[in-house]
Amino acid sequence: MEELLHVRFLQLLALVSLLIFATAFVSQDPVQPQRPGPIAQPLASPTPTPTPLPPPTVRIDEYRAAAARIIGAALTSDRAYSRLAHLTDHIGNRLSGSKNLERAIEWALSEMKRDGLDNVRAEKVLVPHWVRGEESLAMLTPVPRKLTMLGLGNSVGTPAEGVTAEAVVVRNFGELERLGERARGKIVVYNAPFTTYGATVSYRSRGASQAARYGAVGALVRSITPVSLQTPHTGAMQYDPAQPRIPVAAITIETAELLQRMHDRGDRPTVRLKMEAKFMPDAESANVIAELKGSEKPDEIVLIGGHYDSWDVGQGAHDDGGGCIVAWEAARLLKELGLRPRRTIRVVLYTNEENGLRGGNAYRDAHREELAKHVLAIESDSGVYRPEGFGLAATAPLQVRANLREIAKLLSGIGSDRIAASGGGADIGPIMREGVVGASLDVDGSHYFDIHHTHADTLDKVNPQELALCVATMAAMAYVVADMSGSLK
Amino acid sequence: MEELLHVRFLQLLALVSLLIFATAFVSQDPVQPQRPGPIAQPLASPTPTPTPLPPPTVRIDEYRAAAARIIGAALTSDRAYSRLAHLTDHIGNRLSGSKNLERAIEWALSEMKRDGLDNVRAEKVLVPHWVRGEESLAMLTPVPRKLTMLGLGNSVGTPAEGVTAEAVVVRNFGELERLGERARGKIVVYNAPFTTYGATVSYRSRGASQAARYGAVGALVRSITPVSLQTPHTGAMQYDPAQPRIPVAAITIETAELLQRMHDRGDRPTVRLKMEAKFMPDAESANVIAELKGSEKPDEIVLIGGHYDSWDVGQGAHDDGGGCIVAWEAARLLKELGLRPRRTIRVVLYTNEENGLRGGNAYRDAHREELAKHVLAIESDSGVYRPEGFGLAATAPLQVRANLREIAKLLSGIGSDRIAASGGGADIGPIMREGVVGASLDVDGSHYFDIHHTHADTLDKVNPQELALCVATMAAMAYVVADMSGSLK
Numbered sequence A, B: 001m002e003e004l005l006h007v008r009f010l011q012l013l014a015l016v017s018l019l020i021f022a023t024a025f026v027s028q029d030p031v032q033p034q035r036p037g038p039i040a041q042p043l044a045s046p047t048p049t050p051t052p053l054p055p056p057t058v059r060i061d062e063y064r065a066a067a068a069r070i071i072g073a074a075l076t077s078d079r080a081y082s083r084l085a086h087l088t089d090h091i092g093n094r095l096s097g098s099k100n101l102e103r104a105i106e107w108a109l110s111e112m113k114r115d116g117l118d119n120v121r122a123e124k125v126l127v128p129h130w131v132r133g134e135e136s137l138a139m140l141t142p143v144p145r146k147l148t149m150l151g152l153g154n155s156v157g158t159p160a161e162g163v164t165a166e167a168v169v170v171r172n173f174g175e176l177e178r179l180g181e182r183a184r185g186k187i188v189v190y191n192a193p194f195t196t197y198g199a200t201v202s203y204r205s206r207g208a209s210q211a212a213r214y215g216a217v218g219a220l221v222r223s224i225t226p227v228s229l230q231t232p233h234t235g236a237m238q239y240d241p242a243q244p245r246i247p248v249a250a251i252t253i254e255t256a257e258l259l260q261r262m263h264d265r266g267d268r269p270t271v272r273l274k275m276e277a278k279f280m281p282d283a284e285s286a287n288v289i290a291e292l293k294g295s296e297k298p299d300e301i302v303l304i305g306g307h308y309d310s311w312d313v314g315q316g317a318h319d320d321g322g323g324c325i326v327a328w329e330a331a332r333l334l335k336e337l338g339l340r341p342r343r344t345i346r347v348v349l350y351t352n353e354e355n356g357l358r359g360g361n362a363y364r365d366a367h368r369e370e371l372a373k374h375v376l377a378i379e380s381d382s383g384v385y386r387p388e389g390f391g392l393a394a395t396a397p398l399q400v401r402a403n404l405r406e407i408a409k410l411l412s413g414i415g416s417d418r419i420a421a422s423g424g425g426a427d428i429g430p431i432m433r434e435g436v437v438g439a440s441l442d443v444d445g446s447h448y449f450d451i452h453h454t455h456a457d458t459l460d461k462v463n464p465q466e467l468a469l470c471v472a473t474m475a476a477m478a479y480v481v482a483d484m485s486g487s488l489k
Helices: A002-026 A060-074 A079-091 A099-114 A173-183 A197-213 A253-264 A317-336 A358-366 A368-373 A398-414 A464-483 B002-026 B060-075 B079-091 B099-114 B173-183 B197-213 B253-264 B317-336 B358-366 B368-373 B398-414 B464-483
Strands: A118-131 A135-141 A145-147 A149-151 A163-170 A187-190 A218-222 A248-251 A270-275 A278-292 A297-307 A343-350 A374-379 A387-392 A418-420 A438-443 B118-131 B135-141 B145-147 B149-151 B163-170 B187-190 B218-222 B248-251 B270-275 B278-292 B297-307 B343-350 B374-379 B387-392 B418-420 B438-443
Touching: A060 A317, A060 A398, A060 A464, A079 A099, A079 A317, A079 A464, A079 B253, A099 A118, A099 A278, A099 A317, A099 A343, A118 A358, A135 A149, A135 A248, A163 A173, A163 A218, A163 A253, A173 A187, A173 A197, A187 A197, A187 A253, A197 A218, A197 A248, A218 A253, A218 A270, A248 A253, A253 B079, A278 A317, A278 A358, A297 A317, A297 A368, A297 A464, A317 A343, A317 A464, A343 A358, A343 A464, A358 A368, A368 A374, A374 A464, A387 A398, A387 A464, A398 A418, A398 A464, A438 A464, B060 B317, B060 B398, B060 B464, B079 B099, B079 B317, B079 B464, B099 B118, B099 B278, B099 B317, B099 B343, B118 B358, B135 B149, B135 B248, B163 B173, B163 B218, B163 B253, B173 B187, B173 B197, B187 B197, B187 B253, B197 B218, B197 B248, B218 B253, B218 B270, B248 B253, B278 B317, B278 B358, B297 B317, B297 B368, B297 B464, B317 B343, B317 B464, B343 B358, B343 B464, B358 B368, B368 B374, B374 B464, B387 B398, B387 B464, B398 B418, B398 B464, B438 B464
Parallel strands: A163 A187, A187 A218, A218 A248, A297 A343, A297 A374, A374 A438, A387 A418, B163 B187, B187 B218, B218 B248, B297 B343, B297 B374, B374 B438, B387 B418
Antiparallel strands: A118 A278, A135 A145, A135 A270, A149 A248, A163 A270, A278 A343, A387 A438, B118 B278, B135 B145, B135 B270, B149 B248, B163 B270, B278 B343, B387 B438
């Protein structure tokens, strides 16, 4: 009994000590322990900027009530999730040129009008129309077996009988260079383990032409992902105009490792790659636009958006159906709450981000005259996981950064109050290069690349509450930026 | 500066306190915090037995040197991994009745003879020969799309045109019962989330006949797994002779959730299931047996083994190529080290565990006369992850438990010294029911069911060091049990 009391006392002491322990570290402020950032988001980094910021010009006390209403409404509505469910379950994936994408565009236009949003319209864009067709990969020797694959977007196809060759395996471009002319007539296999998306994706985008330089007749690229359950990941590739165009496909980590082992043992495996992939004539598509017209400065624009097209596998749920729904629902929610800001909030669902970026370029060209009036452009294209805040372009004026940091304080209660040192997005890239300040909705990226561009990017991976938190985060930020009485810059 | 000192002091205090905190809980012993056990191993549980044990009769001091040599040799050899690589990469998966399985058997017999093991032989077994053939699943309405699937082993096929019906979704057998006659003419979809393998697998094994009771024309079963990247898991099913035999396939978590959502929304999805699955005439196969003949009591047997067949997808690396290699390599390593025990160590690579258990039953029948001389049978069929120890049959004599616990102390340095309260295995089940004391090699089961019975059960999932630790664990235990001067019981 005495021993038990002794133990209880020690436990009590320990619990108290633990509180002291916690306090000790919290009291170290202002150097906060760094939260993990989204994995491999090419344009974002969680490193805080060291430059001292000017005082904010926005007064967030005026917006506490609005932020509370926005967060409350987002977290009690199933609209975002049920719309994403319609888009993914009832329409499905949406590659540029596909009927699904055009069906999705029609549906959005009609629903946005029903929502009562302003100036709902489609802005036509001609998009590339790449089709996968039938495709397969098989090992012929030393052991015949089917191999799981997905052709890479924009790749040429093979002759009907396929391309059959020895598979030579390299772990990186350096090994390819050392292999040199021994790659001639072979199929080059890139078995580069995932580090970050930005670092590893070059094998997908440039691998075919690099291999073609040395006379390879095809290329296979280990999927750009940290994990696999025989999961191939597609994605865009680009040909170097100076090299012959050879067919290229993604293989799974499992297959890449199998070929590596065989290569290392001197088995000289031969494989046959068959792909019907080809381009059809460019197809008509559109950027979908809807607005919440500003009450005082309607010509000033806060742009929020994502890309509406997806790869032709899975459902394009996180990439980027979710991002589109977040932007759309943010505007709808503000409309429903009667929160019409001074400036215009413009929702843009871009077409053709995945294999052409024609939507982003077309938006820039069609709106060149009003780009100077774009106060801020926020893109959501990192999945709709738990939001962590925003990544603001590293080049953004310090006054913008100071104001976004201030506004983000309204989001501290839902944990999405971080303004990362850099950000942006592919679709808003063209207008950012014309001087528009860009930002990204940043989310927990731990699992995005598990499913990115795969059959497994499906609605079940989307947590409805996390999606709602993304909507709240986007809506609150867009509203305050669009409504603040002074200038954001 | 003063504040910084203050913070440092608080941190120091806190760290010291944390140690007190830890001590406070550790000092609560003898109730140790429970280590996580292997997930859902049907016959194993980490709960320690409450019965007081007799003192051990084995004297492990005599075996410290041998255990050290075994562990050292296992951890410096790549033989287990390179043999598993040959089995998986160069032979491949090994379903009963397949050429691959017979090729694997020939290879093992020849290699075991080269290893110098004793009495290497094949004991013939007639096995069922189920073939999958071509198979597919498609949603027809409300949205046409292909669905990923794997037919369940032993299922009948469909007519050539497939079975087309509305999919009705239930989460458990209770919901099916409430659905009752409304299942007539439908395809029943079981969307039961994974809890433990033992609890959830009944939908795979019994789902078809349960659905047939209510007139269903087919069944689809959510794969028995906690995670999925569009990953279907096959496995055996059994028909209730009293019900019509309807075709049944595994679907992915993604598809099960999609059908659930559609069902819940009243979409009444229709699907078409096509399967060519059928049984061919029984095929000749064999249990592979090799021994390290005992020096003093050669008729007393310590059996170690796994099952050599696998499903017809992936490579059967963890299930159970790895388990077979562990048993085989344990014997080979002892032979190489000149550690010939007093009793015989017998390696058995069982055929047809997955869809018939003919190997386990045949062994019992062929060795009925010597079952009383089987001192212990250890099966390795939970994957070859980091070993944690052994699961000993709950019914094992207390003296056996006391001795195994004592021997396991030799393995504490590699963390595989736990003797769990229950254990055994499918292949040794028939001889356990005849009175042989059975045990299982227990391993970290956290990821076994991610890949179990899938295309992703491939060599890349096997960590060579963990495999070597399994060999060391199995070899040391088998050696001491086979060599101890007194009786194990």
